[in-house]
Amino acid sequence: MMISTRGRYALRVMIDLAEQSTDSYIPLKEIAARQEISEKYLESILKLLVKGKILTGLRGKGGGYRLNRAPQEYTVTSILELTEETLAPVACLEKDAEPCTRASACKTLNMWKGLDRLIRDYFDHITLADLTDQVSEAHIFPPPSTSS
């Protein structure tokens, strides 16, 4: 499987925060309760998101987390890339993959590259705002293809 719980949880947290539509900080405890995710595990995920500068944590009483930008400013890619290590569909397309000696003769490389592009394009064009208010879904989440 491709997207780990880390990435899926990260998305859920971001959506959760986007939906609170408040400027104040929301404590992890609340988010974890609402999303039914272990506090400790969630903590380790939020750390990644803070480190990646897509949200801010404030310590101490009254502290918590909040988004740094408006929901439409976050692409799904920008969230997943912080938690997923890689979004590449195969090892040879990962960032610091050791160069493949078979690359020149490889009959599958183009296919993997095409897929990689497809997936990135898909995630690049969905924002947090698209996820919170799924009104005009159709153009974003296309219906099943009817071609042969």
Add this chain to the structure above:
Amino acid sequence: MMISTRGRYALRVMIDLAEQSTDSYIPLKEIAARQEISEKYLESILKLLVKGKILTGLRGKGGGYRLNRAPQEYTVTSILELTEETLAPVACLEKDAEPCTRASACKTLNMWKGLDRLIRDYFDHITLADLTDQVSEAHIFPPPSTSS
């Protein structure tokens, strides 16, 4: 990462066999040597492909493996689904996933479904023949998108 070595090796073997363009059986030993894959590991992969009826094994001296059909009759999906366990991008879309109690409220479900469809469509429309003779690649492996 999404596609395991099992699946990638399976594809390479199928391509290898397609390129031999002979009706006789090719021993695993030869394939493994040509593809530089451990014989024993390859064996476990070929077992899956035989079981899945996409190729036939013949025992004994002079034996080996051969394709059951013409290369253009194999979609990439038909090969990967035998080795990959699942091609679903997330757990909740796997075949016998336990029903998710959050499904009705889930803001990400449509996105995952859309991605699943995208990937399946992609693999469904590439055949072994497309991989062996990559002439008119362009319409199969689209170039980078130029949209914003």
Add this chain to the structure above:
DNA sequence: ATAAAACCTATTAAAATAGTAGGAATATAA
């Protein structure tokens, strides 16, 4: 001071993936 919160480091548990070992059954050909 106290309490509530994020932050930090380390460890453990579970699952999936990758790979290995050894022999049994089968078919061909000398």
Add this chain to the structure above:
DNA sequence: TTATATTCCTACTATTTTAATAGGTTTTAT
């Protein structure tokens, strides 16, 4: 009919990745 080359079968082991837990430290508001 015997030797040989092959697939087939069962089991095991190792490695890596993912998921989760534990316990303490620092910061901030009241």
